[in-house]
Amino acid sequence: MRTIHVIGIGAGDPDQLTLQAVKALRGTDVFFVLDKGEVKSDLTRLRRDMLETHIPEGGYRVVEARDPERDRRAGGAAYSPAVGDWRSARADIYARLIEEELGEDETGAFLVWGDPALYDSTIAILEEVLERGRVDFTYDVVPGISSVSALVARHRTCLNRVARPVQITTGRRLAEGFPEGVDDVVVMLDAHQAFRQYTDEDLHIYWGAYIGTPDEILVSGPIAEAAPRIERLRAEARERKGWIMDTYLLRRHPKEA
Numbered sequence: 395m396r397t398i399h400v401i402g403i404g405a406g407d408p409d410q411l412t413l414q415a416v417k418a419l420r421g422t423d424v425f426f427v428l429d430k431g432e433v434k435s436d437l438t439r440l441r442r443d444m445l446e447t448h449i450p451e452g453g454y455r456v457v458e459a460r461d462p463e464r465d466r467r468a469g470g471a472a473y474s475p476a477v478g479d480w481r482s483a484r485a486d487i488y489a490r491l492i493e494e495e496l497g498e499d500e501t502g503a504f505l506v507w508g509d510p511a512l513y514d515s516t517i518a519i520l521e522e523v524l525e526r527g528r529v530d531f532t533y534d535v536v537p538g539i540s541s542v543s544a545l546v547a548r549h550r551t552c553l554n555r556v557a558r559p560v561q562i563t564t565g566r567r568l569a570e571g572f573p574e575g576v577d578d579v580v581v582m583l584d585a586h587q588a589f590r591q592y593t594d595e596d597l598h599i600y601w602g603a604y605i606g607t608p609d610e611i612l613v614s615g616p617i618a619e620a621a622p623r624i625e626r627l628r629a630e631a632r633e634r635k636g637w638i639m640d641t642y643l644l645r646r647h648p649k650e651a
């Protein structure tokens with residue numbers, strides 16, 4: 395039976411790789427690396443460096459494939475179907491990779507940014523591949539340090555206040571309104587800086603870009619003061635590197651415990 399590890403590799407700092415992840419890496423015959431194109435090739439490089447560091451003796455294969463482009467023009471109600479089509483297109487590629495590149499008794503691995511359980515579709519895609527029934531395998535999931543954990547650690551704060559909830563959402567959702575019933579909101583996948591529409595005096599932001607990498611930028615403070623600074627730093631960094639990954643925590647009533 396083919397075996398697959400879905401390995402969370404942390405959000406950018408190679409030292410975030412857990413011992414469990416290293417064990418899984420060392421037990422892998424074939425690594426599948428899906429490249430999203432030129433802007434993300436830095437991330438592909440980081441994955442290759444991890445393999446060279448932790449499996450210096452080699453003996454594994456790396457199979458690269460091109461990730462299909464997602465139709466990002468689809469907004470509103472069309473958003474979910476667009477993601478669904480994209481997922482199916484990826485499932486075709488994953489099925490082919492597993493069938494053609496992984497021997498019957500071999501172990502393969504997908505190296506997933508951060509934690510595979512957070513805004514990542516690898517698990518859903520593998521389930522779709524299994525459901526189709528063309529190729530059979532078992533898989534397990536190795537948790538990783540998410541960008542959310544890394545963000546709050548770098549800002550030396552907690553995600554939630556005492557006995558209070560915290561919500562993790564996307565920039566797209568935040569643009570539709572501040573979530574109800576929570577004062578602590580983590581925002582990911584925000585290409586449009588949705589935080590700019592919130593100017594309440596009692597709202598604090600903890601922002602981080604490229605967290606855990608040499609390019610890391612951190613800004614925190616009352617939103618009215620921090621937002622223009624983040625906007626400027628974000629634009630400069632994006633221009634310089636060609637891509638950006640940022641995450642932030644919005645905290646209402648920051649003085650409350």
Ligand SMILES: C[S@@+](CC[C@H](N)C(=O)[O-])C[C@H]1O[C@@H](n2cnc3c(N)ncnc32)[C@H](O)[C@@H]1O
Binds near residue numbers: 405606
């Ligand atoms: C597709 S999601 C993947 C999340 C990942 N599975 C995790 O656990 O962090 C991509 C989003 O994660 C966040 N992200 C990932 N790595 C980051 C980093 N090093 N610094 C800041 N944000 C990051 C950004 O919000 C980005 O838009």
